[in-house]
Amino acid sequence: MSNRIALSRRLKGLVLKHVYGMVTCRQFDEFLSRCCERSLAPSERRRLSWHARLCRECRDYLAAYQRAQEVGRAVLAASAADALAPASTLEERIVARIDAQVASDASGAARRATDADSKKPFRPD
Amino acid sequence: MTDALAPRQGSERISKEGVVADRKRVLEQLVRDNIRWMHALAQRLLGDRALAEDAVQDAFEAAFRGLAAFQGRSALKTWLHRITVNTALMKLRRLKRLAEQPIDDWLPEFDEVDCRIEAEWPAIASTESVVASEELRIAVAIRIAQLPESYRVVLQLRDMDGYTTLEVAELLGISENNVNVRLYRARAALKTLLEPVLRGSLDS
Numbered sequence: 229m230s231n232r233i234a235l236s237r238r239l240k241g242l243v244l245k246h247v248y249g250m251v252t253c254r255q256f257d258e259f260l261s262r263c264c265e266r267s268l269a270p271s272e273r274r275r276l277s278w279h280a281r282l283c284r285e286c287r288d289y290l291a292a293y294q295r296a297q298e299v300g301r302a303v304l305a306a307s308a309a310d311a312l313a314p315a316s317t318l319e320e321r322i323v324a325r326i327d328a329q330v331a332s333d334a335s336g337a338a339r340r341a342t343d344a345d346s347k348k349p350f351r352p353d
Numbered sequence: 354m355t356d357a358l359a360p361r362q363g364s365e366r367i368s369k370e371g372v373v374a375d376r377k378r379v380l381e382q383l384v385r386d387n388i389r390w391m392h393a394l395a396q397r398l399l400g401d402r403a404l405a406e407d408a409v410q411d412a413f414e415a416a417f418r419g420l421a422a423f424q425g426r427s428a429l430k431t432w433l434h435r436i437t438v439n440t441a442l443m444k445l446r447r448l449k450r451l452a453e454q455p456i457d458d459w460l461p462e463f464d465e466v467d468c469r470i471e472a473e474w475p476a477i478a479s480t481e482s483v484v485a486s487e488e489l490r491i492a493v494a495i496r497i498a499q500l501p502e503s504y505r506v507v508l509q510l511r512d513m514d515g516y517t518t519l520e521v522a523e524l525l526g527i528s529e530n531n532v533n534v535r536l537y538r539a540r541a542a543l544k545t546l547l548e549p550v551l552r553g554s555l556d557s
Contacts (some may be wrong), residue, residue, distance in 0.1 A: 230356070237464065237466065237468050238466055239467025240466075241464070241467055241468045242418055242466065243466065244467075245466070251470035251507070252466075252468070253463055253468050254463050254467040255467075256469075256540040257463075257469075260537070261533070261537035264520070268534055276474055280363065283468075283469070283471040285470070285471040286469055286542065288470075288471055288473060289461065289469060289471045289544075291474065291477060292474055292477055292544055292548070292551055293540065293544045294546040295477050295478075295480065295539065295551055296540070296543050296546075296547040296551065297512065297540055297543070298480045299478075299480050299483050299484075299493060299547060299550070299551070300493065300497060300508070300512070300543050300547070301512055301513055302480050302483070302484045302499065303483065303484060303490050303493040303494055303497070304494075304509070304513050305489070306396065306484055306490060307397070308393050308394075308397060312396065312402050313389065313392070313409065314388060314389070314392040314402075314405070314406055314409065315406060318388065318392070318406050318409070318410070319384050319385060319388055319406075321380075321410070322384050322388070322410050322413045322414075323377070323380055323381050323384055324410070325414070326380055326411065326413060326417050327377055328415055329414070330417075330554075342359035343401055
């Protein structure tokens with residue numbers, strides 16, 4: 229990085245840090261992360277917008293960050309539509325397995341009921 | 354749906370075989386109507402077709418066990434959606450893929466005076482142009498898959514499947530604050546991962 233650019237970055241950093249109402253790029257990032265929790269207060273929103281007007285890096289970052297979310301969502305939605313279909317036998321396998329389980333539960337319950345009956349003390353009429 | 358499975362009081366003429374056939378018919382219908390989207394959902398969360406099939410099988414078993422208790426307070430699809438997410442997450446936990454992994458290399462960088470380090474963006478690819486190109490869609494999907502599971506799952510559930518922060522926190526067994534932290538880091542990492550696609554410099 230040339231000396232001139234390094235100096236102007238340093239100057240920008242100091243201005244953003246010390247001028248009232250301004251936020252640094254790092255604070256700008258913290259505001260962005262807070263957007264995940266809640267909507268920002270009007271004063272926070274104003275500070276974000278002032279910062280974005282002054283800072284080329286954060287302006288570019290924000291545009292790319294937002295576009296990445298849009299692209300990610302759109303591609304995931306498209307890939308959900310083209311997802312590989314399950315094996316053709318899966319439907320049958322699931323039905324057979326659940327059906328067998330229900331049948332085994334039912335026969336288990338019947339067996340338990342019979343066992344309980346057989347353990348009842350004999351009472352002659 | 355539950356009525357078909359409930360014992361039919363007062364209809365003693367219906368044989369046991371009839372009830373069994375009825376139950377099987379309901380089960381077949383339930384599976385047929387929902388298997389494709391449930392499998393697609395499990396596949397997105399697990400990133401693997403065979404694992405997704407296992408998760409769907411477990412989900413249907415859990416759903417069928419709980420069907421009598423399903424009181425219709427939510428739509429059947431919403432209920433099945435949650436069960437599928439739960440079974441897929443259980444698989445991820447069992448495979449220990451939900452442990453938090455470092456993601457720092459993909460997070461924004463700042464210099465010593467807290468100024469952002471960000472190369473210029475003369476142009477950004479439009480969402481439409483990316484979605485229209487199969488090659489770019491694949492490139493994006495591969496990059497999303499590079500996110501560690503613990504972040505990718507939060508991104509998927511919150512940003513795509515429409516769960517609230519509280520619901521994601523409950524599903525993953527973590528705090529709401531942790532969900533928000535992971536969500537922001539996942540979105541920031543996604544921006545870094547998608548840079549070559551968005552800058553149109555995929556081949557370079």
